[in-house]
Each structure stands twice: as C-alpha cells, then as structure tokens.
Amino acid sequence: MSRESENLAEGLFVPNEERNPLRAAVQGARPELPKRFYKSSSVGEAEGGYAVLLDGRTVKTPARRTLTTPSAPLTSALAAEWAAQGERLNPSSMPLTRLVNSAIDGVVERxxxxxxxxxxxxxxxxxxxxxxxxxxxxxxxxxxxxxxxxxxxxxxxxxxxxxxxxxxxxxxxxxxxxxxxxxxxxxxxxxxxxxxxxxxxxxxxxxxxxxxxxxxxxxxxxxxxxxxxxxxxxxxxxxxxxxxxxxxxxxxxxxxxxxxxxxxxxxxxxxx
Incomplete structure (x- = not known):
C-alpha cells in the first residue's frame, strides 16, 4: 500500500465535524469517496494484539496509530468490513472500524x-x-x-x-x-x-x-x-x-x- 493510499485510509475516518461540508456545498457537489486501493484484507499479529492488514500492510487510524485490537475475532470482523468494500470505500458501511478508531484514538488516554x-x-x-x-x-x-x-x-x-x-x-x-x-x-x-x-x-x-x-x-x-x-x-x-x-x-x-x-x-x- 502506497503512502498516498495510506493517507486515503486515514482520511476516510476523520470525524464528520472535522470535515468541511460548507466547502463541499459551495463547490456544488458531495466529496467523492476514494477508490479502493487494495486487493485483500487479512489479520496479522502485531504489538498489542492483532492488526488489520491491507495487502499485507497495517492500516492507520486518523491519529496515525495502528489499527490493532487485543481480540482476534474483533480484528477479523474489522478485516471483513474492509474486504466487503466495493470499488469505493464507504465508511458508513464500516461501523466497527469507526468505533474501534474512536476507542484507539479517543478513549485509550481518556x-x-x-x-x-x-x-x-x-x-x-x-x-x-x-x-x-x-x-x-x-x-x-x-x-x-x-x-x-x-x-x-x-x-x-x-x-x-x-x-x-x-x-x-x-x-x-x-x-x-x-x-x-x-x-x-x-x-x-x-x-x-x-x-x-x-x-x-x-x-x-x-x-x-x-x-x-x-x-x-x-x-x-x-x-x-x-x-x-x-x-x-x-x-x-x-x-x-x-x-x-x-x-x-x-x-x-x-x-x-x-x-x-x-x-x-x-x-x-x-x-x-
């Protein structure tokens, strides 16, 4: 996965309030969802548990932490969400990933x-x-x-x-x-x-x-x-x-x- 593709993965899950819907409205169009940039998703062992892998490489959360959980079944469910994506990545169809991102980025230290x-x-x-x-x-x-x-x-x-x-x-x-x-x-x-x-x-x-x-x-x-x-x-x-x-x-x-x-x-x- 290229650095550009990794940025796409992170940008997908920025909380909605951090986006700029007014800018999109001025431009007269909804932001286009990014194209799928990977062929396969899987689970691999990582520090702290199990990580989602896209074409063998780890995924980052919006805060640039590795998308890792201590539960193999949960990480498998996350990988399944990524695998189920079509030609474009739609975060609304990935509620587990969004929630795990919030746990890693917003709860761990609070x-x-x-x-x-x-x-x-x-x-x-x-x-x-x-x-x-x-x-x-x-x-x-x-x-x-x-x-x-x-x-x-x-x-x-x-x-x-x-x-x-x-x-x-x-x-x-x-x-x-x-x-x-x-x-x-x-x-x-x-x-x-x-x-x-x-x-x-x-x-x-x-x-x-x-x-x-x-x-x-x-x-x-x-x-x-x-x-x-x-x-x-x-x-x-x-x-x-x-x-x-x-x-x-x-x-x-x-x-x-x-x-x-x-x-x-x-x-x-x-x-x-």
Whole structure:
C-alpha cells in the first residue's frame, strides 16, 4: 500500500465535524469517496494484539496509530468490513472500524473522562422521564422502562427514581455513585478497557440511557430489544402520525452503530 493510499485510509475516518461540508456545498457537489486501493484484507499479529492488514500492510487510524485490537475475532470482523468494500470505500458501511478508531484514538488516554461522561447520563436518563399522557404512551414507557430501573437497583445497586411531566429530577448522590462504579467496573483494566468503554459510550449516546447501555453490555438484553425500548416515544408517534422516510433511514443507520457497539461488548465480555 502506497503512502498516498495510506493517507486515503486515514482520511476516510476523520470525524464528520472535522470535515468541511460548507466547502463541499459551495463547490456544488458531495466529496467523492476514494477508490479502493487494495486487493485483500487479512489479520496479522502485531504489538498489542492483532492488526488489520491491507495487502499485507497495517492500516492507520486518523491519529496515525495502528489499527490493532487485543481480540482476534474483533480484528477479523474489522478485516471483513474492509474486504466487503466495493470499488469505493464507504465508511458508513464500516461501523466497527469507526468505533474501534474512536476507542484507539479517543478513549485509550481518556479512560476516566469517558467513564464519567457515560455515568453522568444517569442524572437525566431516558428511562427516568415519563409522559403524563396519553395514557397509552405512559403505559408503554412503564412496561419498557420499569424493568430497567429494577435492573439498576438489583444489579448495579443504584436506586434511581422516575418522574413524569416536565419536572427535573435530581437523582440521589449514592445512586449516581453506584452507576459510576458500575461503569468503571464494566470497563475494567488492561487492553480491553478502551474498547468496552467505547462501546458503552456509543450505546449510551445512541439511546440516551446509560442503563440501557449497561443492560446490553452486561447481557441483560440484546441490541434489538435495547433499540426498541429506547424508541418507545418515537414508535408511539409514528403509529399515531405516520413515519418520516428520512427519519426512518437515519434511525436505521444509527441502529447499525448500535449493533456494532453491542458486538464489541460481546467480543470483550464483562470485565467485572
């Protein structure tokens, strides 16, 4: 792989906010995806674990670190994403690679900060805020979310409250501390910690709930069930008013990210 091709691989996965969509709009065209520059992808042993190889050469993350994980099955899944690319490389079809890049570049050196960011969601967690009406929505929320509060209480030792209407709810400090402890225990130590934490952070931000994310990470529910309980409100509205095609497509893309995060959590298991 040439140095130019290596730059293409890195540039594909620069976070969207670091690109310049306004410039593309001024130019009147979307940036063209780069052509595939390799014939084969594989897995090779590398320092720290296993690396994705393109035509026998390692791939770099956007921060120019080697795309390496301590899990052979995960690295094989990454290589499969690269192998599945067509004539042009489309990062939207490579959710595992994007998530692993974020773990390597954004989490490895910020474990405590990222863990704290996940845990703070408990203070305004999706499952703690309920609708007063309509009655059907309130009942659907209770059916989906009460078990998650029970999970927090019984598995995490966190007695989190719920409220309805627009009133802000301050959670007990001891409950917040219990969630923070559970997040850190799940992340664990060692080479797998950044990957577990990156997966947990992604699931938290996608669902708006660290309880849903922890339930998936700790094997209480699968990604499909978690996605359903995270979208109780949206599904209720769609049944009442119909679905918007763009919103449905956006949700489908986000679900691919959710499934990728759940796969990484499954690859690394529970560190606690």
């Amino acid at each position: 474990i405590e900060e990222v863990a704290a960011d996940v845990a703070k969601y408990a203070g305004s967690d999706l499952v703690s805020y309920r609708a007063d009406e309509p009655a059907g929505l309130a009942a659907a929320q209770a059916e989906a979310w009460d078990p998650l509060l029970a999970f927090a209480r019984e598995r995490l030792g966190a007695e989190l409250a719920a409220t309805s209407g627009v009133m802000f709810l301050t959670q007990p400090p001891e409950a917040m501390a219990a969630v923070a402890s559970a997040v850190r225990a799940y992340a664990g130590e060692g080479a797998g910690a950044p990957f577990r934490l990156a997966a947990l952070h992604t699931m938290t931000t996608l669902t708006g709930s660290c309880l849903i994310a922890l339930a998936v990470a700790l094997g209480e529910m699968d990604a499909e069930a978690a996605w359903a309980v995270a979208h109780i409100d949206e599904d209720y509205q769609m049944k009442a008013w119909g679905a918007d095609a763009e919103a449905v497509a956006r949700r489908a893309r986000r679900f691919e990210e959710m499934k990728a995060a759940a796969r990484i959590a499954e690859f690394f298991g529970d560190a606690a």
